[in-house]
Amino acid sequence: MKFIDPHIHCVSRTTDDYLFMARAGVVAVSEPAFWAGYDRSSAASFGDYFRHLLDIEPKRAAKYGIDHYSWLCINAKEAENVELSREVIKLIPPLLDHPRVLGIGEIGLNKNTRNEITVFEEQVEIAAKHNQLILIHTPHLEDKHKGTAIITSILKNDKRIRPERVLIDHCEEHTIRIARENGFWAGLTIYPVTKVTPTRGCDILEQFGPSMICVNSASDWGESSPSMLIDTALEFRRRGHTEAELAGVFYDNPCRFFGQSPKWKLKPTAGK
Amino acid sequence: MLELKTMPNAESVLDHQYLEMRWRALSLAADLDRIQRAAGGAEVIRDDPRMVKLRRVFELLLSDAHDRAEQVQMILSDATPWPE
Numbered sequence: 001m002k003f004i005d006p007h008i009h010c011v012s013r014t015t016d017d018y019l020f021m022a023r024a025g026v027v028a029v030s031e032p033a034f035w036a037g038y039d040r041s042s043a044a045s046f047g048d049y050f051r052h053l054l055d056i057e058p059k060r061a062a063k064y065g066i067d068h069y070s071w072l073c074i075n076a077k078e079a080e081n082v083e084l085s086r087e088v089i090k091l092i093p094p095l096l097d098h099p100r101v102l103g104i105g106e107i108g109l110n111k112n113t114r115n116e117i118t119v120f121e122e123q124v125e126i127a128a129k130h131n132q133l134i135l136i137h138t139p140h141l142e143d144k145h146k147g148t149a150i151i152t153s154i155l156k157n158d159k160r161i162r163p164e165r166v167l168i169d170h171c172e173e174h175t176i177r178i179a180r181e182n183g184f185w186a187g188l189t190i191y192p193v194t195k196v197t198p199t200r201g202c203d204i205l206e207q208f209g210p211s212m213i214c215v216n217s218a219s220d221w222g223e224s225s226p227s228m229l230i231d232t233a234l235e236f237r238r239r240g241h242t243e244a245e246l247a248g249v250f251y252d253n254p255c256r257f258f259g260q261s262p263k264w265k266l267k268p269t270a271g272k
Numbered sequence: 273m274l275e276l277k278t279m280p281n282a283e284s285v286l287d288h289q290y291l292e293m294r295w296r297a298l299s300l301a302a303d304l305d306r307i308q309r310a311a312g313g314a315e316v317i318r319d320d321p322r323m324v325k326l327r328r329v330f331e332l333l334l335s336d337a338h339d340r341a342e343q344v345q346m347i348l349s350d351a352t353p354w355p356e
Contacts, residue, residue: 114355145349174345
C-alpha cells in the first residue's frame, strides 16, 4: 500500500520520521508554509524559510525515496502583523514557478480577527491573480466553526475562485459539510491528542463518504506524528473496507486534488 | 464518486469499543474528582464556564440524539458575531 501525506510540516520532523514514513509506504508529501514554532522577526526570515521548503526539504525527503512538494504563504498565526505580512507576501509571486510549489497555503484564520481576515484576502488575491491552487488552514478548537464559515464566505464571494481548486483543511464533524456542500475539497487532520483521532477520522469518512477528502497527519511542532496517517488507514482497513477503498482515500484523493497542478506527477491508481 | 461498501453492525462496533469507552468514562470521572479535590473545586465544577459547557455535553451524551459528535462540537464552539 502506497500513501501520500498531503499536509505535513517536515521542517519540524527528524530524519527518523522520514525513515518511518518510507518504511510505512509514504511515497509523496506536501508541506504547507506555516508557523516556525515561534513568531519570526522579519520578512528575511520567511525568505530563508521558503528556501528551506523549496530546496532543502525536497533533498532531505528524496534520500528516503519521498517526493516533496510545498505551498507558500504567511500563515494565519503570524498574520496579525499586517505590515510584516505584506512584506512577506511580496516575496511569494517570484517563487510560484518553482517546480516544487503547488500553490498558496496554508492560508486562513487562527483567532478570526480583522487583521487575519485582511491578510487572508490579500493572499487569496495572489492566488487568483496567478491561478494557483489554495490550501486553507481553519482554526482549531472553539474558533473552528466560525472561522471556517468566514473563510468559505470570502472564497464563495470571489467569482475567480473555483472551489474544486481549494482544499479546506482541518475539517471536523461540524465543519466538513460547510466545505463539501460548497464544492471545496476537505482535509482531515489526524492527531494523537486534542483533535480528530484515527477512529473519528474513519467515522467522518464513513458518515460523509470519502469523495474529495484528503487525510493528513500535519506532524507539526505540537504533539503529532506521521504515524497518524498510517494509523487511520489501519483503522479504516480493520473496519472491513477494501484495499481499493484504502487506495482511493489515502493515495488517489490527494493525487486528484494535487493533479490539478501540472507540477504534480503521480497519477491515481483508479479511474474517476 | 467514491462510495464505501462496508459498514459493520452495531454489536460488533460495541464489542470493539466498549473497553475504551469504559476507560474514557473512568478518566473523565477521575478528572472531575481531581478538580473537586483541589482548592475551590466545588465552585469551579459548578460555575466555571468551561464546566457549564461540559455539563451540556454530558446531558447530550445521555440523550438519544443522532450526530452527537457534531452537536458536541457546536456546544464547544465560539458563537460570537463575525468581526466587522
